Structure formats: C-alpha cells, structure tokens
Amino acid sequence: MFDIGMPEMIMIFIVALLVVGPKKLPEIAKALGKGLGDLKKSFQDVKDTVEEEFKESTSEIRDAVTNVKKQIQAEADDSGKTIQKTMEDVKGQIAQETGDLNKAIDGSQDEAGKDAGTGPAVK
Numbered sequence: 001m002f003d004i005g006m007p008e009m010i011m012i013f014i015v016a017l018l019v020v021g022p023k024k025l026p027e028i029a030k031a032l033g034k035g036l037g038d039l040k041k042s043f044q045d046v047k048d049t050v051e052e053e054f055k056e057s058t059s060e061i062r063d064a065v066t067n068v069k070k071q072i073q074a075e076a077d078d079s080g081k082t083i084q085k086t087m088e089d090v091k092g093q094i095a096q097e098t099g100d101l102n103k104a105i106d107g108s109q110d111e112a113g114k115d116a117g118t119g120p121a122v123k
Helices: 006-020 025-118
Strands: none
Touching (some): 006 025
C-alpha cells in the first residue's frame, strides 16, 4: 500500500517501541490496525456507492437512448408509409389521366375517320 519494505518496518517498530514503551505498544498497534481497517472499509463503501450510481446512470442513459431510437424508427416508418401512400395516389392519378388522354385521342381519331368517310369523294 505504502511500498514499505522489511527494513523500514523494523525501523518504525524500534522508534515506536522507544517512544511509546513496551507496555503501550500493543494497545496502540491494535488501535492503529482497527483505524486502518475502518478507513479501508469506508473507502470500499464509497467505491461501491460510486459504482452503483454509475451503473444506475448508465442504465438510465441506455434507456433514454433506446427510447429515442424507437421514436426515430417509428417516425421513419410513418414517413415511409406517408411517402408510399402519396406515391400510390400519384400513380393512380397518372393512370387515370393517361386513360382519359387515350380516350380523348381515340375519340378524336374516330371523329376524324368519320369526317373523312362522309366528305365529298375526290375522283
């Protein structure tokens, strides 16, 4: 954790033994160990909380993106249907106009043929 080797640990132990004394050293070591354990537990709790919040946020963002994707897909489908219906209407109108034009052309050809047959004969 602090990258302390065996020689450093021995030196810390000797200094602590001289400063605190042999009677109080076990009590202080116990308190120090308990404090470090509590600190480690607190850090782990904070880490777990942050990870949980991150997962929740990620899930919410994923849900929002999925909803937007569905909305875009629905709108694209609706637009496609509208375009398809419009194209079918235009095709129907074109077919109707083509039929009307063909009838008009056929009718004018029939009248031209009748007029040509009833007119004065040229000899």
